Amino acid sequence: MKNNFFLRICLFFILCSTFVVGSYAEGFNKYTQAGMSDMLQEQSFSDVGDESKVSILHVEALDLGFVFDDFTLTEKASRTGAVGPFYDLINFPNGSKFWGVRPFYTYSYNSHNDRTIRNVIWPLASDKEFNDQRLTRILTYYKLDYEVSNPYSKYAASVFPLLFWGRSNVGKGYFALFPLAGRMGNFLGMSELEFFLAPLYVKYRTNGMTSSNILWPIFNYTTGKGVKRYRVWPLYGRNINEDIWAKHFVLWPIWTDVTYHLEGGKGYSFILFPLYGQTRTQNQSTTWVVPPLFRFTFSEPQDLINCPWPFFQYMKGTQNKLYFWPIWGTKEREGIRRDFYLWPLMYRRYTQRPTMTQASFQFIPFFYYENRLEVVRERAADLSSEDMFEEELDYANYPIVKSESKSKYVKIWPVYSYRRLEENYAVRVLDLWPGRSWPALERNYAPFWTIYSHYKLENLTTDTLLWGLWRYRTIDDYKAASLFPLYNQVRETDKFKWNVLYGLVGYNREDEAKYIKFLYFIKYRFGEQK
Secondary structure, eight states, X not given: OXXXXXXXXXXXXXXXXXXXXXOOOOTTXXXXXXXXXXXXXXXXXXXXXXXXXOOGGGXXXXXXXXXXXXXXXXXXXXXXXXXXTTEEEEEOTTSOEEXXXXXXXXXXXXXXXXXXXXXXXXXXXXXXXXXXXXXXXXXTEEEEESOTTOTXXXXXXXXXXXXXXXXXXXXOEXXXXXXXXXXXXXXXXXXXXXXXXXXXXEXXXXXXXXXXXXXXXXXXXXXXXXXXXXXXXXXXXXXXXXXXXXXXXXXXXXXXXXXXXXXXXXXXXXXXXXXXXXXXXXXXXXXXXXXTTEEEEEESSEEEEESSTTTEEEEEESSEXXXXXXXXXXXXXXXXXXXEETTTTEEEEEEEETTEEEEEEEETTTEEEEEEEEEEETTTTTSOHHHHHHTTOOGGGSOEEEEEEEEEEEEETTTEEEEEETXXXXXXXXXXXXXXXXXXXXXXXXXXXXXXXXXEETTEEEEEEGXXXXXXXXXXXXXXXXXXXXXXXXXXXXXXXXXXXXXXXXEEEETTEEEEEETTTEEEEEXXXX
16 A cells, blocks of 8 residues: 555656656557567567467556556566657567667667677667677778687678778688788688788789789789789780680770680670670670660570660560660569669569569659568479479469468558568558668667557557557457546456546446545545455
8 A cells, every 4th residue: 555655646746747748658569660670571470479469467557658658468578668769678478679778779689580789879880699690880890700609710800991800711810901001801702802002012812813913903913723814904905714715805995805615605706895796606696786785686595685775675585674764664584573664763573482472562762562472383282392493393384372461561651651471560650761661770760750650469459649649559358548648548357447647537447346536545435345
């Protein structure tokens, strides 16, 4: 009783001091705003498990509007929020966790893939851990540790574009101060890079080849197994790859030519830019007129016509393509079709796979739609996923006998967004980021511009307006509604209560026991009392 009296006194003074503030923190709504988007995009809701379907006997809630809101389902599932969208602490039933003081710091742990993300005033600084790797970035400083558990593993660090240091995959350390001097390992596809007063002297190794450069890119000499290259750019250059080709240029790009030695593709090619060019090999015939504007290629696997590029483009063979740029165009290859209308405003994409189809459409930046279906095809119904790819099914020719939508995303920018993964979904108004939102934006900034949200996660649904000015939440037989700070009510199987101004006037019923409350402390009891 004393604790109850003390709580009412504190509540009375808090309400008096915050009466005019119209913001209401949403219990678990920041799941949608801070964590649900990550779950929707990065893991299946089935991984949440049956623990999310908790009994209403576990529900405990303390609601002080935007000042403080605590909603607890079980020891593993709870949400605490304060100061509107600024503070959140969320524990998910499957062990995932989110904590943040926006926009200064957020922490997110995803138990599905054991990934941890920390953001500090994103995008200024971030730290990510996943699969025993760690990437840290602060402004232009970054460090990537490829094996956190091994203190001698490969890593790379830099203060771009001046300092570079790290350890290569063979355990050899390196350091570089650009553009003065240094040596680097595993940089931009090069196994090793050395320089002195770059671009005065640059030397790199990649794919078994060593390339030395003076006043890069002017003077170059490259050697390797069966490879010999040298150039004095743009005057003259030669590239010899034994048994494959011999390439030359003179006054690049005016004259370039190549001779092919591969069996079945022997022949030659040249371009006199910008006038004329041709390719004549055993399997291809190509003619350029004013390259790259006009091109006519005919070969066994692929025909191509540009007349003129980029306005008219035609391809037929392993890849089919027809462009009337920028009005309309379509391209299809290996089960993926891409169309555009009034480039770059509208795009459509359709992907077919043995067990999945995905369709998307976007009208930049105003509309985005994506729908992913799990399918069973007539030929593939009795095959495993491995068998489907091993037999190289032409799945586009096999009818779908069963389909089920697994996820959907719709955005009408900047007003509305809807995302669904299986039976769980979230609705947001407003959604100010054009195109599909990034998880980092969801964690750090999206709650600030979301004035209304509705979401469903398993058996929990929540509606929120103006960060909690109005809220309605249900889970099984538990239903709670509030209009902060004027009115709130909670209904359960054998319980019902409502309050005006948190107890100025109120009613409470539990089984047959009932009472009416006046002025926070005065109670009139009636009915059968326990």
